[in-house]
Amino acid sequence: MKFCIHRGSDQIGGSCVELEHGGERILVDLGLPLDQEFDTADLPPIEGSERSNSKILAVLLSHSHRDHWGLLPKLPLPIDVYLGRKALSMMTAARPFVPGGYVPERAVTYQDRVPFNVGPFEVTPYLADHSGFDAYSLLIRAGGKTILYSGDIRSHGRKAALFQKFLADAPAPVDVLLMEGSSLGRLPRERRFETETDIEQRLVEVLSATEGMLVVACSVQNIDRVVSVYRAAKRSGRQLLVDAYGAEILKATDTASIPKPSGDWDDVKVYIPQFQRRLLVRNGIAHLVDSYKGRRIFPEKLSGQASKSVMIVRPWMLTDLQEVGALEGARAVWSQWEGYLTSEPGVAFTEKCKALDIPLETIHTSGHADIHALQQYAAAVNPVRLVPIHTFFPSQFSELFANVELSPDGNWVEI
Ligand SMILES: [Zn+2]
Ligand SMILES: [Zn+2]
Incomplete structure (x- = not known):
């Protein structure tokens, strides 16, 4: 299996990762960058994405925040879009009320810790604590290798128990952890967020x-x-x-x-x-x-x-x-x-x-994990390689976590 971060290696928002195994491909998230408008934003350079007969099997969405799905309407249809059942329900409810509201035409819903298969990829979602409802970390296996995509996570929300549950029974072994780092550069290392x-x-x-x-x-x-x-x-x-x-x-x-x-x-x-x-x-x-x-x-x-x-x-x-x-x-x-x-x-x-x-x-607290919580998450997963995503400060990762390896946008990594 190999992967490429198309967008997100050095920015928050617009996350998009492509995975390939044996010539078959899936995308994980296809977000709208926070600093761009939908009308003028371009899809990341995903091979064949301009053709409706591309070999991309599906898009997996971690959650229903626009910085993770916002460019989906620009993909030529039809394509299967996997997401949480309640995330789909919320996108459907929001559509008539918000500008640019959108619901995938071919939505397939998944559930917490229930594995499913997309071509050669076996995917297991882990429900996470995040400000977005029904948000998941996604574990993806193919060809004997394993990638864990953290999605957006935190430990100080009302679903903090989900974070502890994950730590207590983290998936193993994990070859590559693609972990968000929204809080890096935003708060001192030892500061915790309010709950x-x-x-x-x-x-x-x-x-x-x-x-x-x-x-x-x-x-x-x-x-x-x-x-x-x-x-x-x-x-x-x-x-x-x-x-x-x-x-x-x-x-x-x-x-x-x-x-x-x-x-x-x-x-x-x-x-x-x-x-x-x-x-x-x-x-x-x-x-x-x-x-x-x-x-x-x-x-x-x-x-x-x-x-x-x-x-x-x-x-x-x-x-x-x-x-x-x-x-x-x-x-x-x-x-x-x-x-x-x-x-x-x-x-x-x-x-x-x-x-x-x-x-x-x-009166507000962040939707994302503070650094202490990220360190707990990374330590529990203990990946062979930890690759930063969804962060403005990838270069700070190596001071905070073990086994860090940077992978810039557009770079393919063989696992
Ligand atoms: Zn996000
Ligand atoms: Zn989010």
Whole structure:
């Protein structure tokens, strides 16, 4: 077996790895680089990818973040795309709500620790703790050799037990570990990230000082964070409000322990901003609101519910909330990467808060492993070779991990 990192050896985002054995090939992830727009981004130079009859058997996706699948729509169809069942469900739910939403035409779903075969490749997914829901490390065997692709991982989320489970029973032997290193260069070696439980506690503290509504700007696809927000709301005697996009994403998790506006979750309600009402009609999905019956908070009632609510918002929603008079005594929390605050729509959010005299603070923790956790992961796998991916600092790996070997984009490595 041999492999080539087409993209990701020295950048975060746009990850794409090709594996070849006996003339048969698969791709692992095909992401959109973070600094590129879909329309102008090029596929990495994968031989034959411009032809629909190429010998690429399939694409395996580690998870549903766009920096791991975003260039898929540029591959000539048809091709089988393997991904987690719940990841597919979330991509399907998100499609009508987000620009560039996409669902693979020929999706094949896999499950945690259930091996499957694609041509000569045997693949075993390992469900991982990550800010993206239903994310996996992928173990791939062919010709008596083994590659482990870490995907995006962490150890401080709400699924930390999955990380410990992996450490306790890591696959062996592994010839090559392709391991992410998002945190290298971003934080000192010994610093640990806050846990989601820490985030929940900080939200509780903010809530104790909030008279009106607490608006939290986070991605509803960051399910761990939504759970932290929900738990903080509940501990503060408040209900959680989401828009229709949030409602559909939470329902799509299809997981009993995750709050959603259905079933017995009486303290999760739906507020549909004016702009979204028009979007639902335009996209032919206005019928979705029928399923929120009895759980809707209508605009004229929102201000009366504000002091008993925490709402997950996207920046554009503030104007709508202001118009219905729901921001009296409100506070705001930015609960995603702070870097987004300096670009649109983060700037607009900050300015709007300032104009409305709404106190704003950032409460967030990374979706990626800190260095200590990466060292635990690498030590547990103990690979013959550890190759950096999904990092801006591959050259720092050799100071932190054993058996490191760099492989630049486009370089083929025989195992
Ligand atoms: Zn990523
Ligand atoms: Zn990710």
